[in-house]
Amino acid sequence: MSKKITLFLIISCLSILFIGCAQSADDNTANAASPENNTEVESQQTADESSENNASNALEDTPTVIRLEGSDTGLPNPFKHLTRGPGMSKMQILYDSLLEIDADGYIPWLAESYHIDETGKIFTFKLVENAKWHDGTPLTAEDVLFTFEYYKTHTPVVDNLNIDGTYIVESVVQSDTWTIDIHVSQVDNTNLSRLGGVRILPKHIWETVDDPIAYDAPDATIGSGPYYMTHYDPVKGEYRYEAFDAYWGPAPAVDAIEWLPVSDSILAFENSEISLVNVSADLLTRYEGDDAFVVRKLPSFHAYRLMMNMTDVPALEAVNVRQAMAYGIDREALVAKIARGAAEVSSMGYVPKTSKWYNPEIEAYAFDAAHAKSLLDGQTYHFRLLTGNTPSEVKLAELIKLDLEQIGITVAIESVESKTRDEAIKTGDYELLLVNSGGMGGDPDYLRSIYGNASANTAALSASTLKGYQNETVAELAIEQAHTLDENQRMTLIHEMQSLIATDVPMIMLYTNQDNFVYRASEYDGWYARFDHSKLDHNKLSYVVPTP
Amino acid sequence: MKSYKIYLAIIIIAFAVYTLFGGTAHQAVSGASLESPSLTHPLGTDDLGIDILAQLIHGGGYSIFLGIFSAGSATFIGSIIGIISGYIGGKIDHFLMAVCDIITGMPQMILLILLGAFLGASYLSMIIVLAMLSWPQTARTIRARVLFIKEHDYIRYSKQMGTPLYAIITRHFLPPLKPLLTLAFIKMMSRSIMMEASLAYLGLGDPTSKSWGMMLNKAMAFPGIYFTPYWKWWLTAPLIALVCLILSLMLLSKEIEV
Numbered sequence: 027m028s029k030k031i032t033l034f035l036i037i038s039c040l041s042i043l044f045i046g047c048a049q050s051a052d053d054n055t056a057n058a059a060s061p062e063n064n065t066e067v068e069s070q071q072t073a074d075e076s077s078e079n080n081a082s083n084a085l086e087d088t089p090t091v092i093r094l095e096g097s098d099t100g101l102p103n104p105f106k107h108l109t110r111g112p113g114m115s116k117m118q119i120l121y122d123s124l125l126e127i128d129a130d131g132y133i134p135w136l137a138e139s140y141h142i143d144e145t146g147k148i149f150t151f152k153l154v155e156n157a158k159w160h161d162g163t164p165l166t167a168e169d170v171l172f173t174f175e176y177y178k179t180h181t182p183v184v185d186n187l188n189i190d191g192t193y194i195v196e197s198v199v200q201s202d203t204w205t206i207d208i209h210v211s212q213v214d215n216t217n218l219s220r221l222g223g224v225r226i227l228p229k230h231i232w233e234t235v236d237d238p239i240a241y242d243a244p245d246a247t248i249g250s251g252p253y254y255m256t257h258y259d260p261v262k263g264e265y266r267y268e269a270f271d272a273y274w275g276p277a278p279a280v281d282a283i284e285w286l287p288v289s290d291s292i293l294a295f296e297n298s299e300i301s302l303v304n305v306s307a308d309l310l311t312r313y314e315g316d317d318a319f320v321v322r323k324l325p326s327f328h329a330y331r332l333m334m335n336m337t338d339v340p341a342l343e344a345v346n347v348r349q350a351m352a353y354g355i356d357r358e359a360l361v362a363k364i365a366r367g368a369a370e371v372s373s374m375g376y377v378p379k380t381s382k383w384y385n386p387e388i389e390a391y392a393f394d395a396a397h398a399k400s401l402l403d404g405q406t407y408h409f410r411l412l413t414g415n416t417p418s419e420v421k422l423a424e425l426i427k428l429d430l431e432q433i434g435i436t437v438a439i440e441s442v443e444s445k446t447r448d449e450a451i452k453t454g455d456y457e458l459l460l461v462n463s464g465g466m467g468g469d470p471d472y473l474r475s476i477y478g479n480a481s482a483n484t485a486a487l488s489a490s491t492l493k494g495y496q497n498e499t500v501a502e503l504a505i506e507q508a509h510t511l512d513e514n515q516r517m518t519l520i521h522e523m524q525s526l527i528a529t530d531v532p533m534i535m536l537y538t539n540q541d542n543f544v545y546r547a548s549e550y551d552g553w554y555a556r557f558d559h560s561k562l563d564h565n566k567l568s569y570v571v572p573t574p
Numbered sequence: 575m576k577s578y579k580i581y582l583a584i585i586i587i588a589f590a591v592y593t594l595f596g597g598t599a600h601q602a603v604s605g606a607s608l609e610s611p612s613l614t615h616p617l618g619t620d621d622l623g624i625d626i627l628a629q630l631i632h633g634g635g636y637s638i639f640l641g642i643f644s645a646g647s648a649t650f651i652g653s654i655i656g657i658i659s660g661y662i663g664g665k666i667d668h669f670l671m672a673v674c675d676i677i678t679g680m681p682q683m684i685l686l687i688l689l690g691a692f693l694g695a696s697y698l699s700m701i702i703v704l705a706m707l708s709w710p711q712t713a714r715t716i717r718a719r720v721l722f723i724k725e726h727d728y729i730r731y732s733k734q735m736g737t738p739l740y741a742i743i744t745r746h747f748l749p750p751l752k753p754l755l756t757l758a759f760i761k762m763m764s765r766s767i768m769m770e771a772s773l774a775y776l777g778l779g780d781p782t783s784k785s786w787g788m789m790l791n792k793a794m795a796f797p798g799i800y801f802t803p804y805w806k807w808w809l810t811a812p813l814i815a816l817v818c819l820i821l822s823l824m825l826l827s828k829e830i831e832v
Contacts, residue, residue, distance in 0.1 A: 306797040308798070312801055363603075424622065441781040
């Protein structure tokens with residue numbers, strides 16, 4: 027009897043100890059976080075005067091720091107950051123561009139004004155006159171001129187200046203100290219965003235650098251942005267940026283931004299270790315209705331997608347197999363189970379349903395296992411599915427596997443580290459591949475990058491990585507829409523492209539997550555979403571005091 | 575029959591019955607996501623809507639048989655090496671014991687992670703890796719016992735009579751070593767199950783398996799699970815089952831030892 031009691035006590039103690047770990051961690055970290063770490067961060071949110079006053083007061087009083095969940099996303103300069111959003115955004119905070127992006131569109135930034143001539147081929151940018159690099163050197167039109175020349179031979183990670191392998195900038199002319207004229211090779215709807223989004227490089231640093239990818243000297247992160255980097259630890263994934271006092275533009279909203287590794291982002295947020303968190307739908311009720319928290323629900327402009335290697339897997343060349351898979355996957359169930367309802371089934375034509383360019387007439391591919399089976403006509407297939415190793419990716423792969431088994435397609439899941447998976451997209455070493463990727467906000471020219479055989483503006487996903495897909499009509503439409511200035515006419519072309527893409531199913535679009543950002547307004551409430559990218563912490567304007 | 579033996583028997587019988595009847599409920603969506611315990615799903619469902627009891631039954635067998643196979647392999651390798659080392663002695667003994675020292679001296683968990691990464695996270699590779707890391711302890715124990723046994727007169731007479739080595743081992747060494755090997759087997763089984771669960775919990779096991787460690791890993795990976803009611807059935811069930819299994823094996827080995 028006593029043995030049984032002992033056994034029961036041991037089990038109970040171990041269980042309580044295990045489950046209670048989180049709570050004790052809470053207490054420990056909460057104690058560690060206060061009081062010196064529990065700094066009050068104040069800033070702006072709108073042009074509201076009181077809010078701005080609070081911000082300036084806070085800046086004067088105590089050091090204010092925004093802390094975010096971090097991981098290593100590469101050295102934050104235009105040549106060495108990782109392709110995905112966290113890497114790109116860290117680089118963009120350090121480096122300014124001619125134009126910036128706010129909630130509605132493109133706004134003047136390093137270029138205080140711009141003009142496009144009547145031919146649509148000459149872009150004149152007038153630069154601000156008080157911009158400086160982080161080392162104190164003035165930023166002039168010479169730097170801008172140098173940047174466009176340098177990118178011609180040294181391709182940055184985000185390569186916006188090449189279309190179909192052609193560098194769009196024909197020449198750059200400096201008309202005076204602060205003005206430049208950029209001549210482009212052809213009219214294109216995306217020229218302004220492509221030129222305006224280019225990150226300007228300091229000529230005095232990069233003119234002597236032949237191999238920018240190998241360059242990692244201390245001045246390799248000197249930009250002209252509102253913050254400069256003071257600490258980077260690639261092993262821990264830590265970054266620290268400090269406010270650049272001599273910044274020409276809107277004042278930095280806080281004294282420093284830090285990215286720190288955290289084991290559990292929810293616990294870290296609860297313990298005030300980080301300032302912002304993206305929570306799952308199940309946790310929304312915890313924060314909604316509590317005045318201490320602000321909840322922002324935003325479309326993520328990211329979608330989970332199932333890529334198919336049509337080059338190396340002959341079975342996937344057949345459109346009926348791809349369509350059968352599209353019908354055979356219950357995407358509504360994926361939304362309900364994996365995203366816990368906080369997502370939307372994606373359009374097979376790629377353009378998000380929230381976009382004005384979305385074509386609602388295309389095939390919706392509602393779940394229909396019987397139709398999927400009939401498309402396969404009794405044939406069975408076996409594929410290897412490569413996925414990342416995050417829990418949601420593995421679970422997604424499991425559900426897809428179960429669905430496809432019902433229609434006669436067996437799947438072997440191979441789970442790898444996400445960087446390995448991303449590399450496989452480029453190398454084509456996969457049969458089926460599951461990935462969550464963004465770049466779906468803003469102008470629908472992304473269709474050209476992905477389906478139209480054009481060069482991509484991100485290296486994560488591009489036409490060259492949609493292995494084996496080639497549709498001449500789509501490619502022609504992709505070019506035509508880019509040169510069509512009339513919006514209605516362009517809308518027709520974009521709709522037609524979506525229709526063709528949905529019929530071809532070159533990759534199966536699964537679902538688009540909803541982001542549920544939560545933060546404490548009392549700490550910092552300056553978070554903004556861009557019109558084309560909803561991640562609040564990726565937006566440069568989230569870190570500066572807006573001009574009224 | 576003691577309660578821990580009943581518990582071990584239940585795990586094995588439940589798994590055997592479930593498998594014999596072609597049970598697939600551990601990998602099939604049979605309910606809504608995160609259903610709380612009910613008559614249909616006595617232990618509720620996970621986020622995919624898969625029955626947790628079915629996963630527990632399948633995972634129990636997964637863990638027990640992983641333990642049996644890896645401990646069996648380790649015991650086999652360890653006993654062979656221990657007997658050879660102890661019986662032959664000399665340079666071979668020095669060499670084999672040096673290998674044992676090297677493996678024992680290395681941090682086991684890190685080695686497990688490294689080997690797991692190279693060989694992949696499949697069931698077979700897990701068994702191989704666990705066996706490769708576990709045999710030295712058995713080899714050392716067996717060697718010490720063999721050194722003692724081989725000094726007995728009947729062993730010397732057998733050798734002088736020209737009895738083959740195989741016969742000496744099977745007839746004279748193995749019977750007295752049997753209790754020792756059984757004990758080593760049970761201890762290693764417990765250790766292997768713990769190590770597999772640790773690896774799975776750290777996310778280094780086969781991500782598609784339904785082992786108890788992987789069940790814990792998936793439950794813990796659910797964002798903010800402690801702020802939801804789901805941990806009560808999703809996390810607690812595999813946790814208690816695993817703790818009970820390890821304790822049962824410990825008690826079993828203790829009984830054999832006594």
